[in-house]
Amino acid sequence: MSSEFSDRDASTAAPAALALDAAIAATGLHVETRERPKLERVIARQLAPGADRVDDATFRAALCTVRRKPWGSRLMDLTRRAGQVWVTRADTETAAKTVDTPAPDDATLLAALTPVLHEKLRTQGETPQMAVENIRSDLFDGTGRMLSPGELHTLAVAVADAFGLPDPAAFAASLDAAESSRRDRDARIEDTARARRREEVQRLREWEKSLVPFSDVPGLLRCSQREALRWIAENRLPVARRVPQADGQERWEFDPSELMALRQNLPQWRREGPESDRRAPLAPDLGNRRVGNAVIAQVAALDRYAAHFRTARALNRRITLVTGPTNSGKSHTALDALARAESGLALAPLRLLAHEFRESLTARGVPTSLATGEERIDVPGSRHLAATVEMCPLNNPVDVAIIDEAQMLTDPDRGAAWTAAIMGAPARHLFILGAPDCIPMVRRIAELCGDPVDEIRLERKSPLVAAERAVSLPELQKHDALIAFSRREVLDLRALLLAHGKRVAVVYGALSPEVRRAEAQRFNNGDADILIATDAIGMGLNLTIRRVVFAALRKYDGNQTRDLNPQEVKQIGGRAGRFGKHEQGIVAVLEGVGSPSFIRAMLEAPPQPIEDMRPQVQPDADIVQAVAAEIGSDSLFGVLVRIRRAVLRRDDPNYRLANMEQAFAIATALEGVADLTLAQRWVYAMCPVDDRDNGIQRLVHWAADHAAGNSVPPPGTGRLPPAERAERTELERAEKRHKRLVAWRWLALRFPETYVNREDAEETTARLNDWIEDVLRQQSVRARATSASPFRPDSRANPPGRRGANRDGGPPKGKRPHRKRR
Numbered sequence: 001m002s003s004e005f006s007d008r009d010a011s012t013a014a015p016a017a018l019a020l021d022a023a024i025a026a027t028g029l030h031v032e033t034r035e036r037p038k039l040e041r042v043i044a045r046q047l048a049p050g051a052d053r054v055d056d057a058t059f060r061a062a063l064c065t066v067r068r069k070p071w072g073s074r075l076m077d078l079t080r081r082a083g084q085v086w087v088t089r090a091d092t093e094t095a096a097k098t099v100d101t102p103a104p105d106d107a108t109l110l111a112a113l114t115p116v117l118h119e120k121l122r123t124q125g126e127t128p129q130m131a132v133e134n135i136r137s138d139l140f141d142g143t144g145r146m147l148s149p150g151e152l153h154t155l156a157v158a159v160a161d162a163f164g165l166p167d168p169a170a171f172a173a174s175l176d177a178a179e180s181s182r183r184d185r186d187a188r189i190e191d192t193a194r195a196r197r198r199e200e201v202q203r204l205r206e207w208e209k210s211l212v213p214f215s216d217v218p219g220l221l222r223c224s225q226r227e228a229l230r231w232i233a234e235n236r237l238p239v240a241r242r243v244p245q246a247d248g249q250e251r252w253e254f255d256p257s258e259l260m261a262l263r264q265n266l267p268q269w270r271r272e273g274p275e276s277d278r279r280a281p282l283a284p285d286l287g288n289r290r291v292g293n294a295v296i297a298q299v300a301a302l303d304r305y306a307a308h309f310r311t312a313r314a315l316n317r318r319i320t321l322v323t324g325p326t327n328s329g330k331s332h333t334a335l336d337a338l339a340r341a342e343s344g345l346a347l348a349p350l351r352l353l354a355h356e357f358r359e360s361l362t363a364r365g366v367p368t369s370l371a372t373g374e375e376r377i378d379v380p381g382s383r384h385l386a387a388t389v390e391m392c393p394l395n396n397p398v399d400v401a402i403i404d405e406a407q408m409l410t411d412p413d414r415g416a417a418w419t420a421a422i423m424g425a426p427a428r429h430l431f432i433l434g435a436p437d438c439i440p441m442v443r444r445i446a447e448l449c450g451d452p453v454d455e456i457r458l459e460r461k462s463p464l465v466a467a468e469r470a471v472s473l474p475e476l477q478k479h480d481a482l483i484a485f486s487r488r489e490v491l492d493l494r495a496l497l498l499a500h501g502k503r504v505a506v507v508y509g510a511l512s513p514e515v516r517r518a519e520a521q522r523f524n525n526g527d528a529d530i531l532i533a534t535d536a537i538g539m540g541l542n543l544t545i546r547r548v549v550f551a552a553l554r555k556y557d558g559n560q561t562r563d564l565n566p567q568e569v570k571q572i573g574g575r576a577g578r579f580g581k582h583e584q585g586i587v588a589v590l591e592g593v594g595s596p597s598f599i600r601a602m603l604e605a606p607p608q609p610i611e612d613m614r615p616q617v618q619p620d621a622d623i624v625q626a627v628a629a630e631i632g633s634d635s636l637f638g639v640l641v642r643i644r645r646a647v648l649r650r651d652d653p654n655y656r657l658a659n660m661e662q663a664f665a666i667a668t669a670l671e672g673v674a675d676l677t678l679a680q681r682w683v684y685a686m687c688p689v690d691d692r693d694n695g696i697q698r699l700v701h702w703a704a705d706h707a708a709g710n711s712v713p714p715p716g717t718g719r720l721p722p723a724e725r726a727e728r729t730e731l732e733r734a735e736k737r738h739k740r741l742v743a744w745r746w747l748a749l750r751f752p753e754t755y756v757n758r759e760d761a762e763e764t765t766a767r768l769n770d771w772i773e774d775v776l777r778q779q780s781v782r783a784r785a786t787s788a789s790p791f792r793p794d795s796r797a798n799p800p801g802r803r804g805a806n807r808d809g810g811p812p813k814g815k816r817p818h819r820k821r822r
Contacts, residue, residue, distance in 0.1 A: 019043050210256065317451045320456060338401075349404060484532065503530070547587070
């Protein structure tokens with residue numbers, strides 16, 4: 001340190017030190033040695049030029065300023081000891097700022113905290129009960145912590161005090177009783193579920209014990225081994241179970257009851273086979289029939305899935321397959337045909353796109369209704385309907401139908417919905433729209449349905465080119481879209497760009513369709529310079545993007561972290577260069593993330609071959625009921641177990657069973673909820689919940705209330721702080737609440753007598769959407785207004801979202817991601 005600096009420091013510090021010593025002597029207040037440096041700095045800012053004294057009030061205020069952080073820590077310690085685990089550090093720091101006594105005791109600190117907590121608790125819900133539930137949910141969302149009975153009692157008393165209830169103890173006691181009852185109910189549900197699952201598993205094991213090896217088949221059927229092998233190869237004799245062996249072979253097992261039931265068919269099979277296979281008449285069927293896999297498969301008819309859609313099969317359907325890359329005008333071509341039809345149906349992959357279809361038809365003068373999972377708009381007299389794919393009506397014939405994004409046929413989570421829609425859409429003329437990759441699968445489905453196919457292949461209206469070099473963060477310009485593959489990375493990149501004065505819009509899966517559309521509008525009309533998004537922009541959203549820049553070239557797909565494939569790069573990158581807005585679209589990669597040659601190779605790659613050409617299928621309510629009647633069980637768990645074991649063999653030549661893991665998990669959890677019909681259980685199993693948000697357990701609680709005849713109130717918004725002061729954790733909490741409202745509204749359309757107050761739920765949803773959009777908008781505007789520092793050349797670091805990830809771009813170690821459910 002130079003002597004010049006030391007002299008200057010001493011000249012400014014000496015008056016503050018003198019003032020501090022004088023104030024201590026005058027007031028008699030004790031000051032710790034460790035507090036002196038901070039106090040001197042605070043007092044130095046208060047001293048008038050040339051002065052070396054401060055009045056008592058200034059000194060006391062300075063001492064309070066220095067001690068407020070320790071007071072906040074002391075309050076946190078006191079509240080934790082008292083079981084007030086829902087008190088946050090922000091609460092205690094706010095309370096500490098109101099204390100103006102330099103040496104407060106614990107009672108004084110707690111007295112300062114009381115009005116802060118009262119204000120907070122009153123904003124948590126419209127009623128004390130809602131406030132308690134919202135705080136419990138917030139605590140679980142933020143920390144994963146469940147309140148103990150004692151902690152819940154403490155919270156209930158505090159909420160009652162905040163709301164001014166005359167008898168807080170009585171309110172807390174009533175909540176204690178309700179919580180005890182709920183805990184007992186949860187325990188009974190789990191015990192019952194466990195017992196019923198054991199029964200169904202035992203039923204299945206008994207069946208498996210009855211199976212016989214292939215060596216017994218000729219004796220049971222009175223046929224030769226050669227005949228049995230031929231009939232197995234022709235899919236006439238069902239192999240009930242294939243057990244892998246150590247040598248790589250399979251041991252085939254057969255249900256003797258199924259074989260006996262097939263005896264009557266053997267004479268016909270022999271007449272159709274070689275002359276040498278004729279044999280003597282068979283012995284009569286001895287009865288004692290067990291319900292086996294082949295019978296269940298026949299009942300479910302998933303191996304003849306196309307025939308399940310009787311209305312569609314009764315029509316003389318014609319399919320027009322319209323394929324092309326993004327920005328080739330596929331939707332425009334089909335919508336014109338749909339608008340000219342007397343009646344029609346437009347099926348979209350997302351609620352947002354269903355709304356856009358409806359708006360497009362309405363703009364063409366065609367009155368159109370809407371049907372999505374959680375929303376209905378009925379337009380009197382309309383003969384057209386816009387809907388999400390899962391809501392495809394199967395029994396009302398129309399002249400023309402559109403099914404968009406047919407490449408979703410291969411999606412592991414939702415592909416079965418596209419299979420059902422394409423096979424079952426009751427339209428005389430069906431337009432199927434998609435990327436070129438979907439062509440082989442659509443042709444295969446049309447063949448299974450017996451429908452003729454015309455093909456229209458469109459070219460992109462504006463060229464799409466790969467950038468010659470990587471793009472650094474400082475080089476991002478207006479109309480650029482930056483693509484990441486997780487919410488965390490999107491928000492990290494957003495924070496970085498906001499800190500440098502960029503106006504930013506964001507789009508990711510956790511945002512509602514309304515907020516996504518609002519963010520897209522901010523970007524399109526110039527209120528945001530840059531869009532940061534996940535692959536949620538790959539479908540829907542009309543965006544005026546000039547350049548798409550990938551901030552990652554690997555993504556986690558629910559099973560593994562892998563490189564992006566050509567279809568993903570084309571689908572996302574193809575959003576660049578919207579026709580009529582930009583002469584060409586540019587696709588680039590962020591500097592430090594990967595090579596531009598990868599992008600170029602993906603854009604130039606031909607459509608990837610589909611590894612498994614069998615369309616995915618899954619049961620519907622009718623199939624579930626039929627299988628349940630056949631096996632004599634009302635257990636949805638038992639029905640789904642048998643369907644997974646029986647309905648489609650792994651080597652079925654035409655179809656494959658879709659992934660039903662979440663439906664199976666919900667069915668398993670619901671086993672212990674009595675007094676729900678099988679049909680009602682199946683509805684709950686199809687409900688869109690997110691298990692990362694404790695969704696299945698919440699669904700079971702709702703179902704238990706339903707079964708008990710109680711109404712299920714809609715989730716609330718919880719505490720929404722002013723948008724300009726909202727933190728990222730509060731934004732995430734609001735997004736989770738929105739997901740719960742989506743699930744609640746989905747159920748309300750199916751069980752309106754239980755899920756009442758739909759109007760309140762819709763108002764709450766709108767309020768959450770407005771708040772989330774306000775948070776995103778205000779933060780972007782405020783950052784632009786307060787930031788004066790441009791990007792510096794040395795700011796070209798890897799995206800901050802990669803810091804918590806593995807080097808390959810996968811999820812952080814120790815955290816297991818979950819598959820998304822749309």
